[in-house]
Amino acid sequence: xxxxxxxxxxxxxxxxxxxxxxxxxxxxxxxxxxxxxxxxxxxxxxxxxxxxxxxxxxxxxxxxxxxxxxxxxxxxxxxxxxxxxxxxxxxxxxxxxxxxxxxxxxxxxxxxxxxxxxxxxxxxxxxxxxxxxxxxxxxxxxxxxxxxxxxxxxxxxxxxxxxxxxxxxxxxxxxxxxxxxxxxxxxxxxxxxxxxxxxxxxxxxxxxxxxxxxxxxxxxxxxxxxxxxxxxxxxxxxxxxxxxxxxxxxxxxxxxxxxxxxxxxxxxxxxxxxxxxxxxxxxxxxxxxxxxxxxxxxxxxxxxxxxxxxxxxxxxxxxxxxxxxxxxxxxxxxxxxxxxxxxxxxxxxxxxxxxxxxxxxxxxxxxxxxxxxxxxxxxxxxxxxxxxxxxxxxxxxxxxxxxxxxxxxxxxxxxxxxxxxxxxxxxxxxxxxxxxxxxxxxxxxxxxxxxxxxxxxxxxxxxxxxxxxxxxxxxxxxxxxxxxxxxxxxxxxxxxxxxxxxxxxxxxx
Amino acid sequence: xxxxxxxxxxxxxxxxxxxxxxxxxxxxxxxxxxxxxxxxxxxxxxxxxxxxxxxxxxxxxxxxxxxxxxxxxxxxxxxxxxxxxxxxxxxxxxxxxxxxxxxxxxxxxxxxxxxxxxxxxxxxxxxxxxxxxxxxxxxxxxxxxxxxxxxxxxxxxxxxxxxxxxxxxxxxxxxxxxxxxxxxxxxxxxxxxxxxxxxxxxxxxxxxxxxxxxxxxxxxxxxxxxxxxxxxxxxxxxxxxxxxxxxxxx
Ligand code: SF4
Numbered sequence: 001x002x003x004x005x006x007x008x009x010x011x012x013x014x015x016x017x018x019x020x021x022x023x024x025x026x027x028x029x030x031x032x033x034x035x036x037x038x039x040x041x042x043x044x045x046x047x048x049x050x051x052x053x054x055x056x057x058x059x060x061x062x063x064x065x066x067x068x069x070x071x072x073x074x075x076x077x078x079x080x081x082x083x084x085x086x087x088x089x090x091x092x093x094x095x096x097x098x099x100x101x102x103x104x105x106x107x108x109x110x111x112x113x114x115x116x117x118x119x120x121x122x123x124x125x126x127x128x129x130x131x132x133x134x135x136x137x138x139x140x141x142x143x144x145x146x147x148x149x150x151x152x153x154x155x156x157x158x159x160x161x162x163x164x165x166x167x168x169x170x171x172x173x174x175x176x177x178x179x180x181x182x183x184x185x186x187x188x189x190x191x192x193x194x195x196x197x198x199x200x201x202x203x204x205x206x207x208x209x210x211x212x213x214x215x216x217x218x219x220x221x222x223x224x225x226x227x228x229x230x231x232x233x234x235x236x237x238x239x240x241x242x243x244x245x246x247x248x249x250x251x252x253x254x255x256x257x258x259x260x261x262x263x264x265x266x267x268x269x270x271x272x273x274x275x276x277x278x279x280x281x282x283x284x285x286x287x288x289x290x291x292x293x294x295x296x297x298x299x300x301x302x303x304x305x306x307x308x309x310x311x312x313x314x315x316x317x318x319x320x321x322x323x324x325x326x327x328x329x330x331x332x333x334x335x336x337x338x339x340x341x342x343x344x345x346x347x348x349x350x351x352x353x354x355x356x357x358x359x360x361x362x363x364x365x366x367x368x369x370x371x372x373x374x375x376x377x378x379x380x381x382x383x384x385x386x387x388x389x390x391x392x393x394x395x396x397x398x399x400x401x402x403x404x405x406x407x408x409x410x411x412x413x414x415x416x417x418x419x420x421x422x423x424x425x426x427x428x429x430x431x432x433x434x435x436x437x438x439x440x441x442x443x444x445x446x447x448x449x450x451x452x453x454x455x456x457x458x459x460x461x462x463x464x465x466x467x468x469x470x471x472x473x474x475x476x477x478x479x480x481x482x483x484x485x486x487x488x489x490x491x492x493x494x495x496x497x498x499x500x501x502x503x504x505x506x507x508x509x
Numbered sequence: 510x511x512x513x514x515x516x517x518x519x520x521x522x523x524x525x526x527x528x529x530x531x532x533x534x535x536x537x538x539x540x541x542x543x544x545x546x547x548x549x550x551x552x553x554x555x556x557x558x559x560x561x562x563x564x565x566x567x568x569x570x571x572x573x574x575x576x577x578x579x580x581x582x583x584x585x586x587x588x589x590x591x592x593x594x595x596x597x598x599x600x601x602x603x604x605x606x607x608x609x610x611x612x613x614x615x616x617x618x619x620x621x622x623x624x625x626x627x628x629x630x631x632x633x634x635x636x637x638x639x640x641x642x643x644x645x646x647x648x649x650x651x652x653x654x655x656x657x658x659x660x661x662x663x664x665x666x667x668x669x670x671x672x673x674x675x676x677x678x679x680x681x682x683x684x685x686x687x688x689x690x691x692x693x694x695x696x697x698x699x700x701x702x703x704x705x706x707x708x709x710x711x712x713x714x715x716x717x718x719x720x721x722x723x724x725x726x727x728x729x730x731x732x733x734x735x736x737x738x739x740x741x742x743x744x745x746x747x748x749x750x751x752x753x754x755x756x757x758x759x
Contacts, residue, residue, distance in 0.1 A: 027699040036703075340686045344703040380697060382690025382704070383557060385657035399598075405559030436555055440563040443518060443550040444570060453522050473698035477705065478733030481523050488516050488525035492544045496532075 014161045015136065019351035021376035026345035035171055035346050042170050043337045049283035050334055050390065057279070067276050068394040070269045071328035075318060081230040081263045082309065088233025092295020094305040099257075100417075102132035105310050109134060109222065109255055110141045112306055116253050118143075118220045124237060124244040125149030126224030127331060128259050128310060130162060130353035131366070134222070145222065146188070146214050148243040150207050157184040163347025163355060165333040166281050171346055174198040181206050189213055211243060221247040221302070225258045226330070227273060228307075231266045234294040235307070238277060238287050248291050254302040259310050261327040273330055276392035280332035313366035319415035322403040326361045328393040335387035335397065341380055350377065357387035361400040368416055369408060375426050378404035409433060446489075453487040460485070512542045513578035515571070515623070517585045517725075518550035524725045530752035531584050531626060534641075537754075538634060542582070548574040552599075553591035558692045561599060565612070568596050572615035581622050582629045584748045586655030586723045589625040594658055596620055625655065626748055627664040627723060637667045642755045644674035648717035648742070650708075650731065652724045653686050665723055665747055672750060678715035682707070689730035705734040713740045721747045 019025065029035060054060050074081055086096045099105035113121060121138065123129065123145050135145045135156075147156040154169040155162050158180045162168030169177070178198040185192045190210045196202060223244070227236040235256055237244050248254060264270050278287040296305050318324050336342045336356030347355035351373045352363040360381055364374040378401050387397040407414065409432070411425040425433065442448050456463075460483035466475045474480070486494075512535065516528040528544075535542045551571055552564030571592070575581045583589055596616035603612050630636055649669060655661040669677055688694070688704025695701075708731060712720045720735070720742050722728050732744030 023697050023699065026697060030699045030703045340688065340704050341697070341700050344700050378559075379693065380700075382653070382686050382688060382693045382701070384653035384686035384690070386653075386684075386686070389657055402557055402559065405557075406561050407559075409559035410562065432558070433560075436558070436560045436563055440555060440560070440566070444566045446547060446549055449518075449549060456522075470695065473695040474733075476698065477702040477737060478694075478730060479736040480733065481729055484523065484525050486525060488521040488528035489544070489546060491525050491529060493546070496544070497546075 014159055015133065016161065016351050016353070019348075019373050021372040022345070022349055022351070022380040023376060025349035025351070026341075026380070029346040029349050030344050032346075034173070036344065038171055038173050039343050039346060042167065043343050046283060047337045050280060050337065053279040053283040053285065056285075057275075063272060063275055064392055064394055066272050067330075067392055068328060070264065070272060071393055072325075074263055074265055074269075075261065075324060075327055078260060078263065078318065081265055082260060084265075085228055085230040085233055085263055086309075088230065089295060089305075089307050090233075092233050093297075094233065094295040094307055097306060097308045099308050099310050099312070101312050102310075105132050105257055105308055105312070106134055106137035108308050109257060110137060110143065112253075112255050113138065113143050113220055114141065116220055116304075118218070118253075120144045120146065120214075120218050121220040121222050121255075122146050122148050122214050122218045122247045122251065123152070124221065124223035124247045125152050125168075125239070126222070126257065127162075127165065127353045128224045128257050129222065132257070132310065132312065134257070146211075146218070148211050148214065148247055149239075150204070150241055150243070153207055153211070154180060157181065157188060161348060162353055164336060165331050165354070165356075165358075167333075171348070174200065174203065177203055181210075185210055211246075215243075215246040215250050219251050220253045220255070221251040223248060223254065223256045225256055225262055226277070227270055228258060228263050229265075229267055229270055230263055232294055234267075234292050236270065237289075237291045238274070239289045239291075240282060240284075240287055242289050245289050245291050248293065249301050251302055253304045253306075254293075255306045255308065257308045257310055259312070260314050261329075277330050277332055280330075280334040280390070280392040313368070315418065316368075316415040317362075317365040319420075320365065320403075323361070323365050323400055325395050326358070326365060326400060328395055329358050329362065330393060331358075332392055334390040334392065338386040338390050339381075340384065340386070341382065345380070350380070357381065357397045357401075358395070361395075361397055361404060364404055368414065369423065369426070372428070375408050375428070378402075378408060450487070450489060454490070456483050457485055457487065510540075510580065511578045512540050513575045513581045514542050514544045515548055515551070515575065515581050515583040515588070516544065517583060517588045519726055519729070520584060523729070524746065527584050527725055527746040527748050530746065530748040531582065534639060534748060534752040535582065537752075538630075538636065538639060540634070543578070545574045545578075551588045551591045553588055553595075554691055556591065556595055556599070561602065564595075564599060565603065568599055568619070569612070569615055572619050575622065576618070578622060580624060580629065580633060581619075582624055582626055584626045584723070584746060585725065586625050586652050586659055586661065587726060589623055589628075590654040590658035592619050592623045625659055625661065625723060627661060627668055628659070630668060630751075631664045638671040639668065639751050641672040641751045641753050642674050643672050643750045643753045645719055646676040646678060646715075646717045647719045647721055647745075647750065648678045648680050648712055648715040649683075649747075650680065650687065650712070650720055650722045650727065651684060652722050652727045655723045656684060661723065668751060669721070669747070672753075673755075675750070678717045680711040680715050680720075682711050687727050687731050689727050691726070694730055701730075702734070705730055706738075709734045709738055709740060709742075712742050713738070715742075717742055719743055719745045719750075721745050721750055723747050 552567035555563040600616040728744035
């Protein structure tokens, strides 16, 4: 297998780089009726199950408030807890590395793998390694990474990108998965069995056989973590399949890349999240596998343990009073599953491993408002509030969306790599800004507003039914309302008001 | 008790009948209502699109226009939500920017006295039977801001259930957003239209002849989509149903 870093030739890793703005990507994906059907079925099923699992607990709201409060307190004193975490991981035989950004994290991991002399690694499902593009970086260094989570495997074999936090291959149906296994498994290792069907049990068995070979032969594993307990230096991975457990226990070397916001101070705090997470994410009372490890243990599990603590925009996000609540996220995916926009647009339109409502507030903060995509994400919501309602750590996603919209259209203060800077309003909103200013003036001068209403009423028979230019975005699929002959205020003045036209005094302006 | 009507800019300009219905209804219930002409827009479109500073003068205007009233009633859940949820935020952010002044009083005053119509009827007046008559099959769409920000719960349905002659039908996926979202409808037209199409289908499948809601902005989008689809369901604000009597049925 020497030299063959990517089965598809070259380093053809699917990437989120250069993705178009959300509306453009969504305009394409909403037309994909197969995708719409897959997503609708999947999200509506899990949505109903989550509601039932949550309804079983009569103290859910209190748990939720506790989760939010614990995260807020931890984030407020994150510097302190990270140092404690480092001390305790080190004391337990692990090594802690600090990575300011994606490039640094990738460099650290690549060097750690190289130092083992191995050329292959197994991976536990981890969003943070998607965020930093670790697989591509490893591939460039001649190291092959094998995804071992079933859905991540489907994504990797299909040369695809994840589109959901919990179910990265949610956009694929059983038939598509069967085809991917049949056509691609052989290039990555053990081929799919002859005559593979699309029955879930058969697909799972094919994956099991394919992956078992990797678990038994590969000596280095890379993981993320759901939580890091500062008081003991313990990492926690919560999963359903058991494949993560294999990766975490069988190899000689374990490298975990974890965002700094995953810290919780104590085991008592962890207990709250172990209740909130499974019910919100898989609608289970408790997830099947919870793996916890503290440094290294003689004669058991990996001999070497490295923890790479990743910032990559997190402390900058922490500097924003309104935006920082996004860092409470425990990646349960409940907000995706209830989101009507996610359901229609699909995960890829969000241009990052964090799709849906959480992606719309996290990506523009972690990456900064660096391109048309990041600038468009805060607007990828109707502000219906379904996400906030289900979020187990009560992130007011609509509030953050509106806050980030302001950064886009008005500019303002942001923190970039630790330095406060003032950004300018985004260029592409110039026309809208002018319109808003004019509308603002009219609305603040009721006499002018009344004048405009009368003019519109007088000319109403000549109003077009279809609008040109940007107005087409409305009239392509919707009729315009008919302008009434008389506005409410004119009716009031005529029927209830005095001779001056009002019962109350009208301002001259 | 001095009651002011905040009709909202959308109703003032496009749906005067809704405002007229609120006046008819409240007067029938013995409430004297006044309409201060200095009122305008609550600032929701500006604020939700990111133009918070443009919403500030409108918030101040609202507070001044209604300063002499004990209660303000408005036939719009999203405008009520704007006032209740976002006026305090606007004031707090202005204060953080060193421009607080009297803004937090203005916000607090507005929050304390503003009621969405069905809240005012059920909570302040304590009525659910408003003596209405509406002999049609109606489906009720709970709008997102009414449902999730204001927590209107079953107030609108309790009012509708008491309407004589009405037949109520529940649509599938009732609590799902219709896809309007203000400027979302034009910034993300594909997704908005897809959501609107699903909503329109669910409403049409009820077999109702009218869809009612507590907000004309959602109905603008829903009605526009239904009309383009050639659906028989027409949009009607809940106030217009509650205002109807045997003598004046629509
Ligand atoms: S934002 Fe809340 S609901 Fe969404 S994934 Fe994070 S924790 Fe879950």
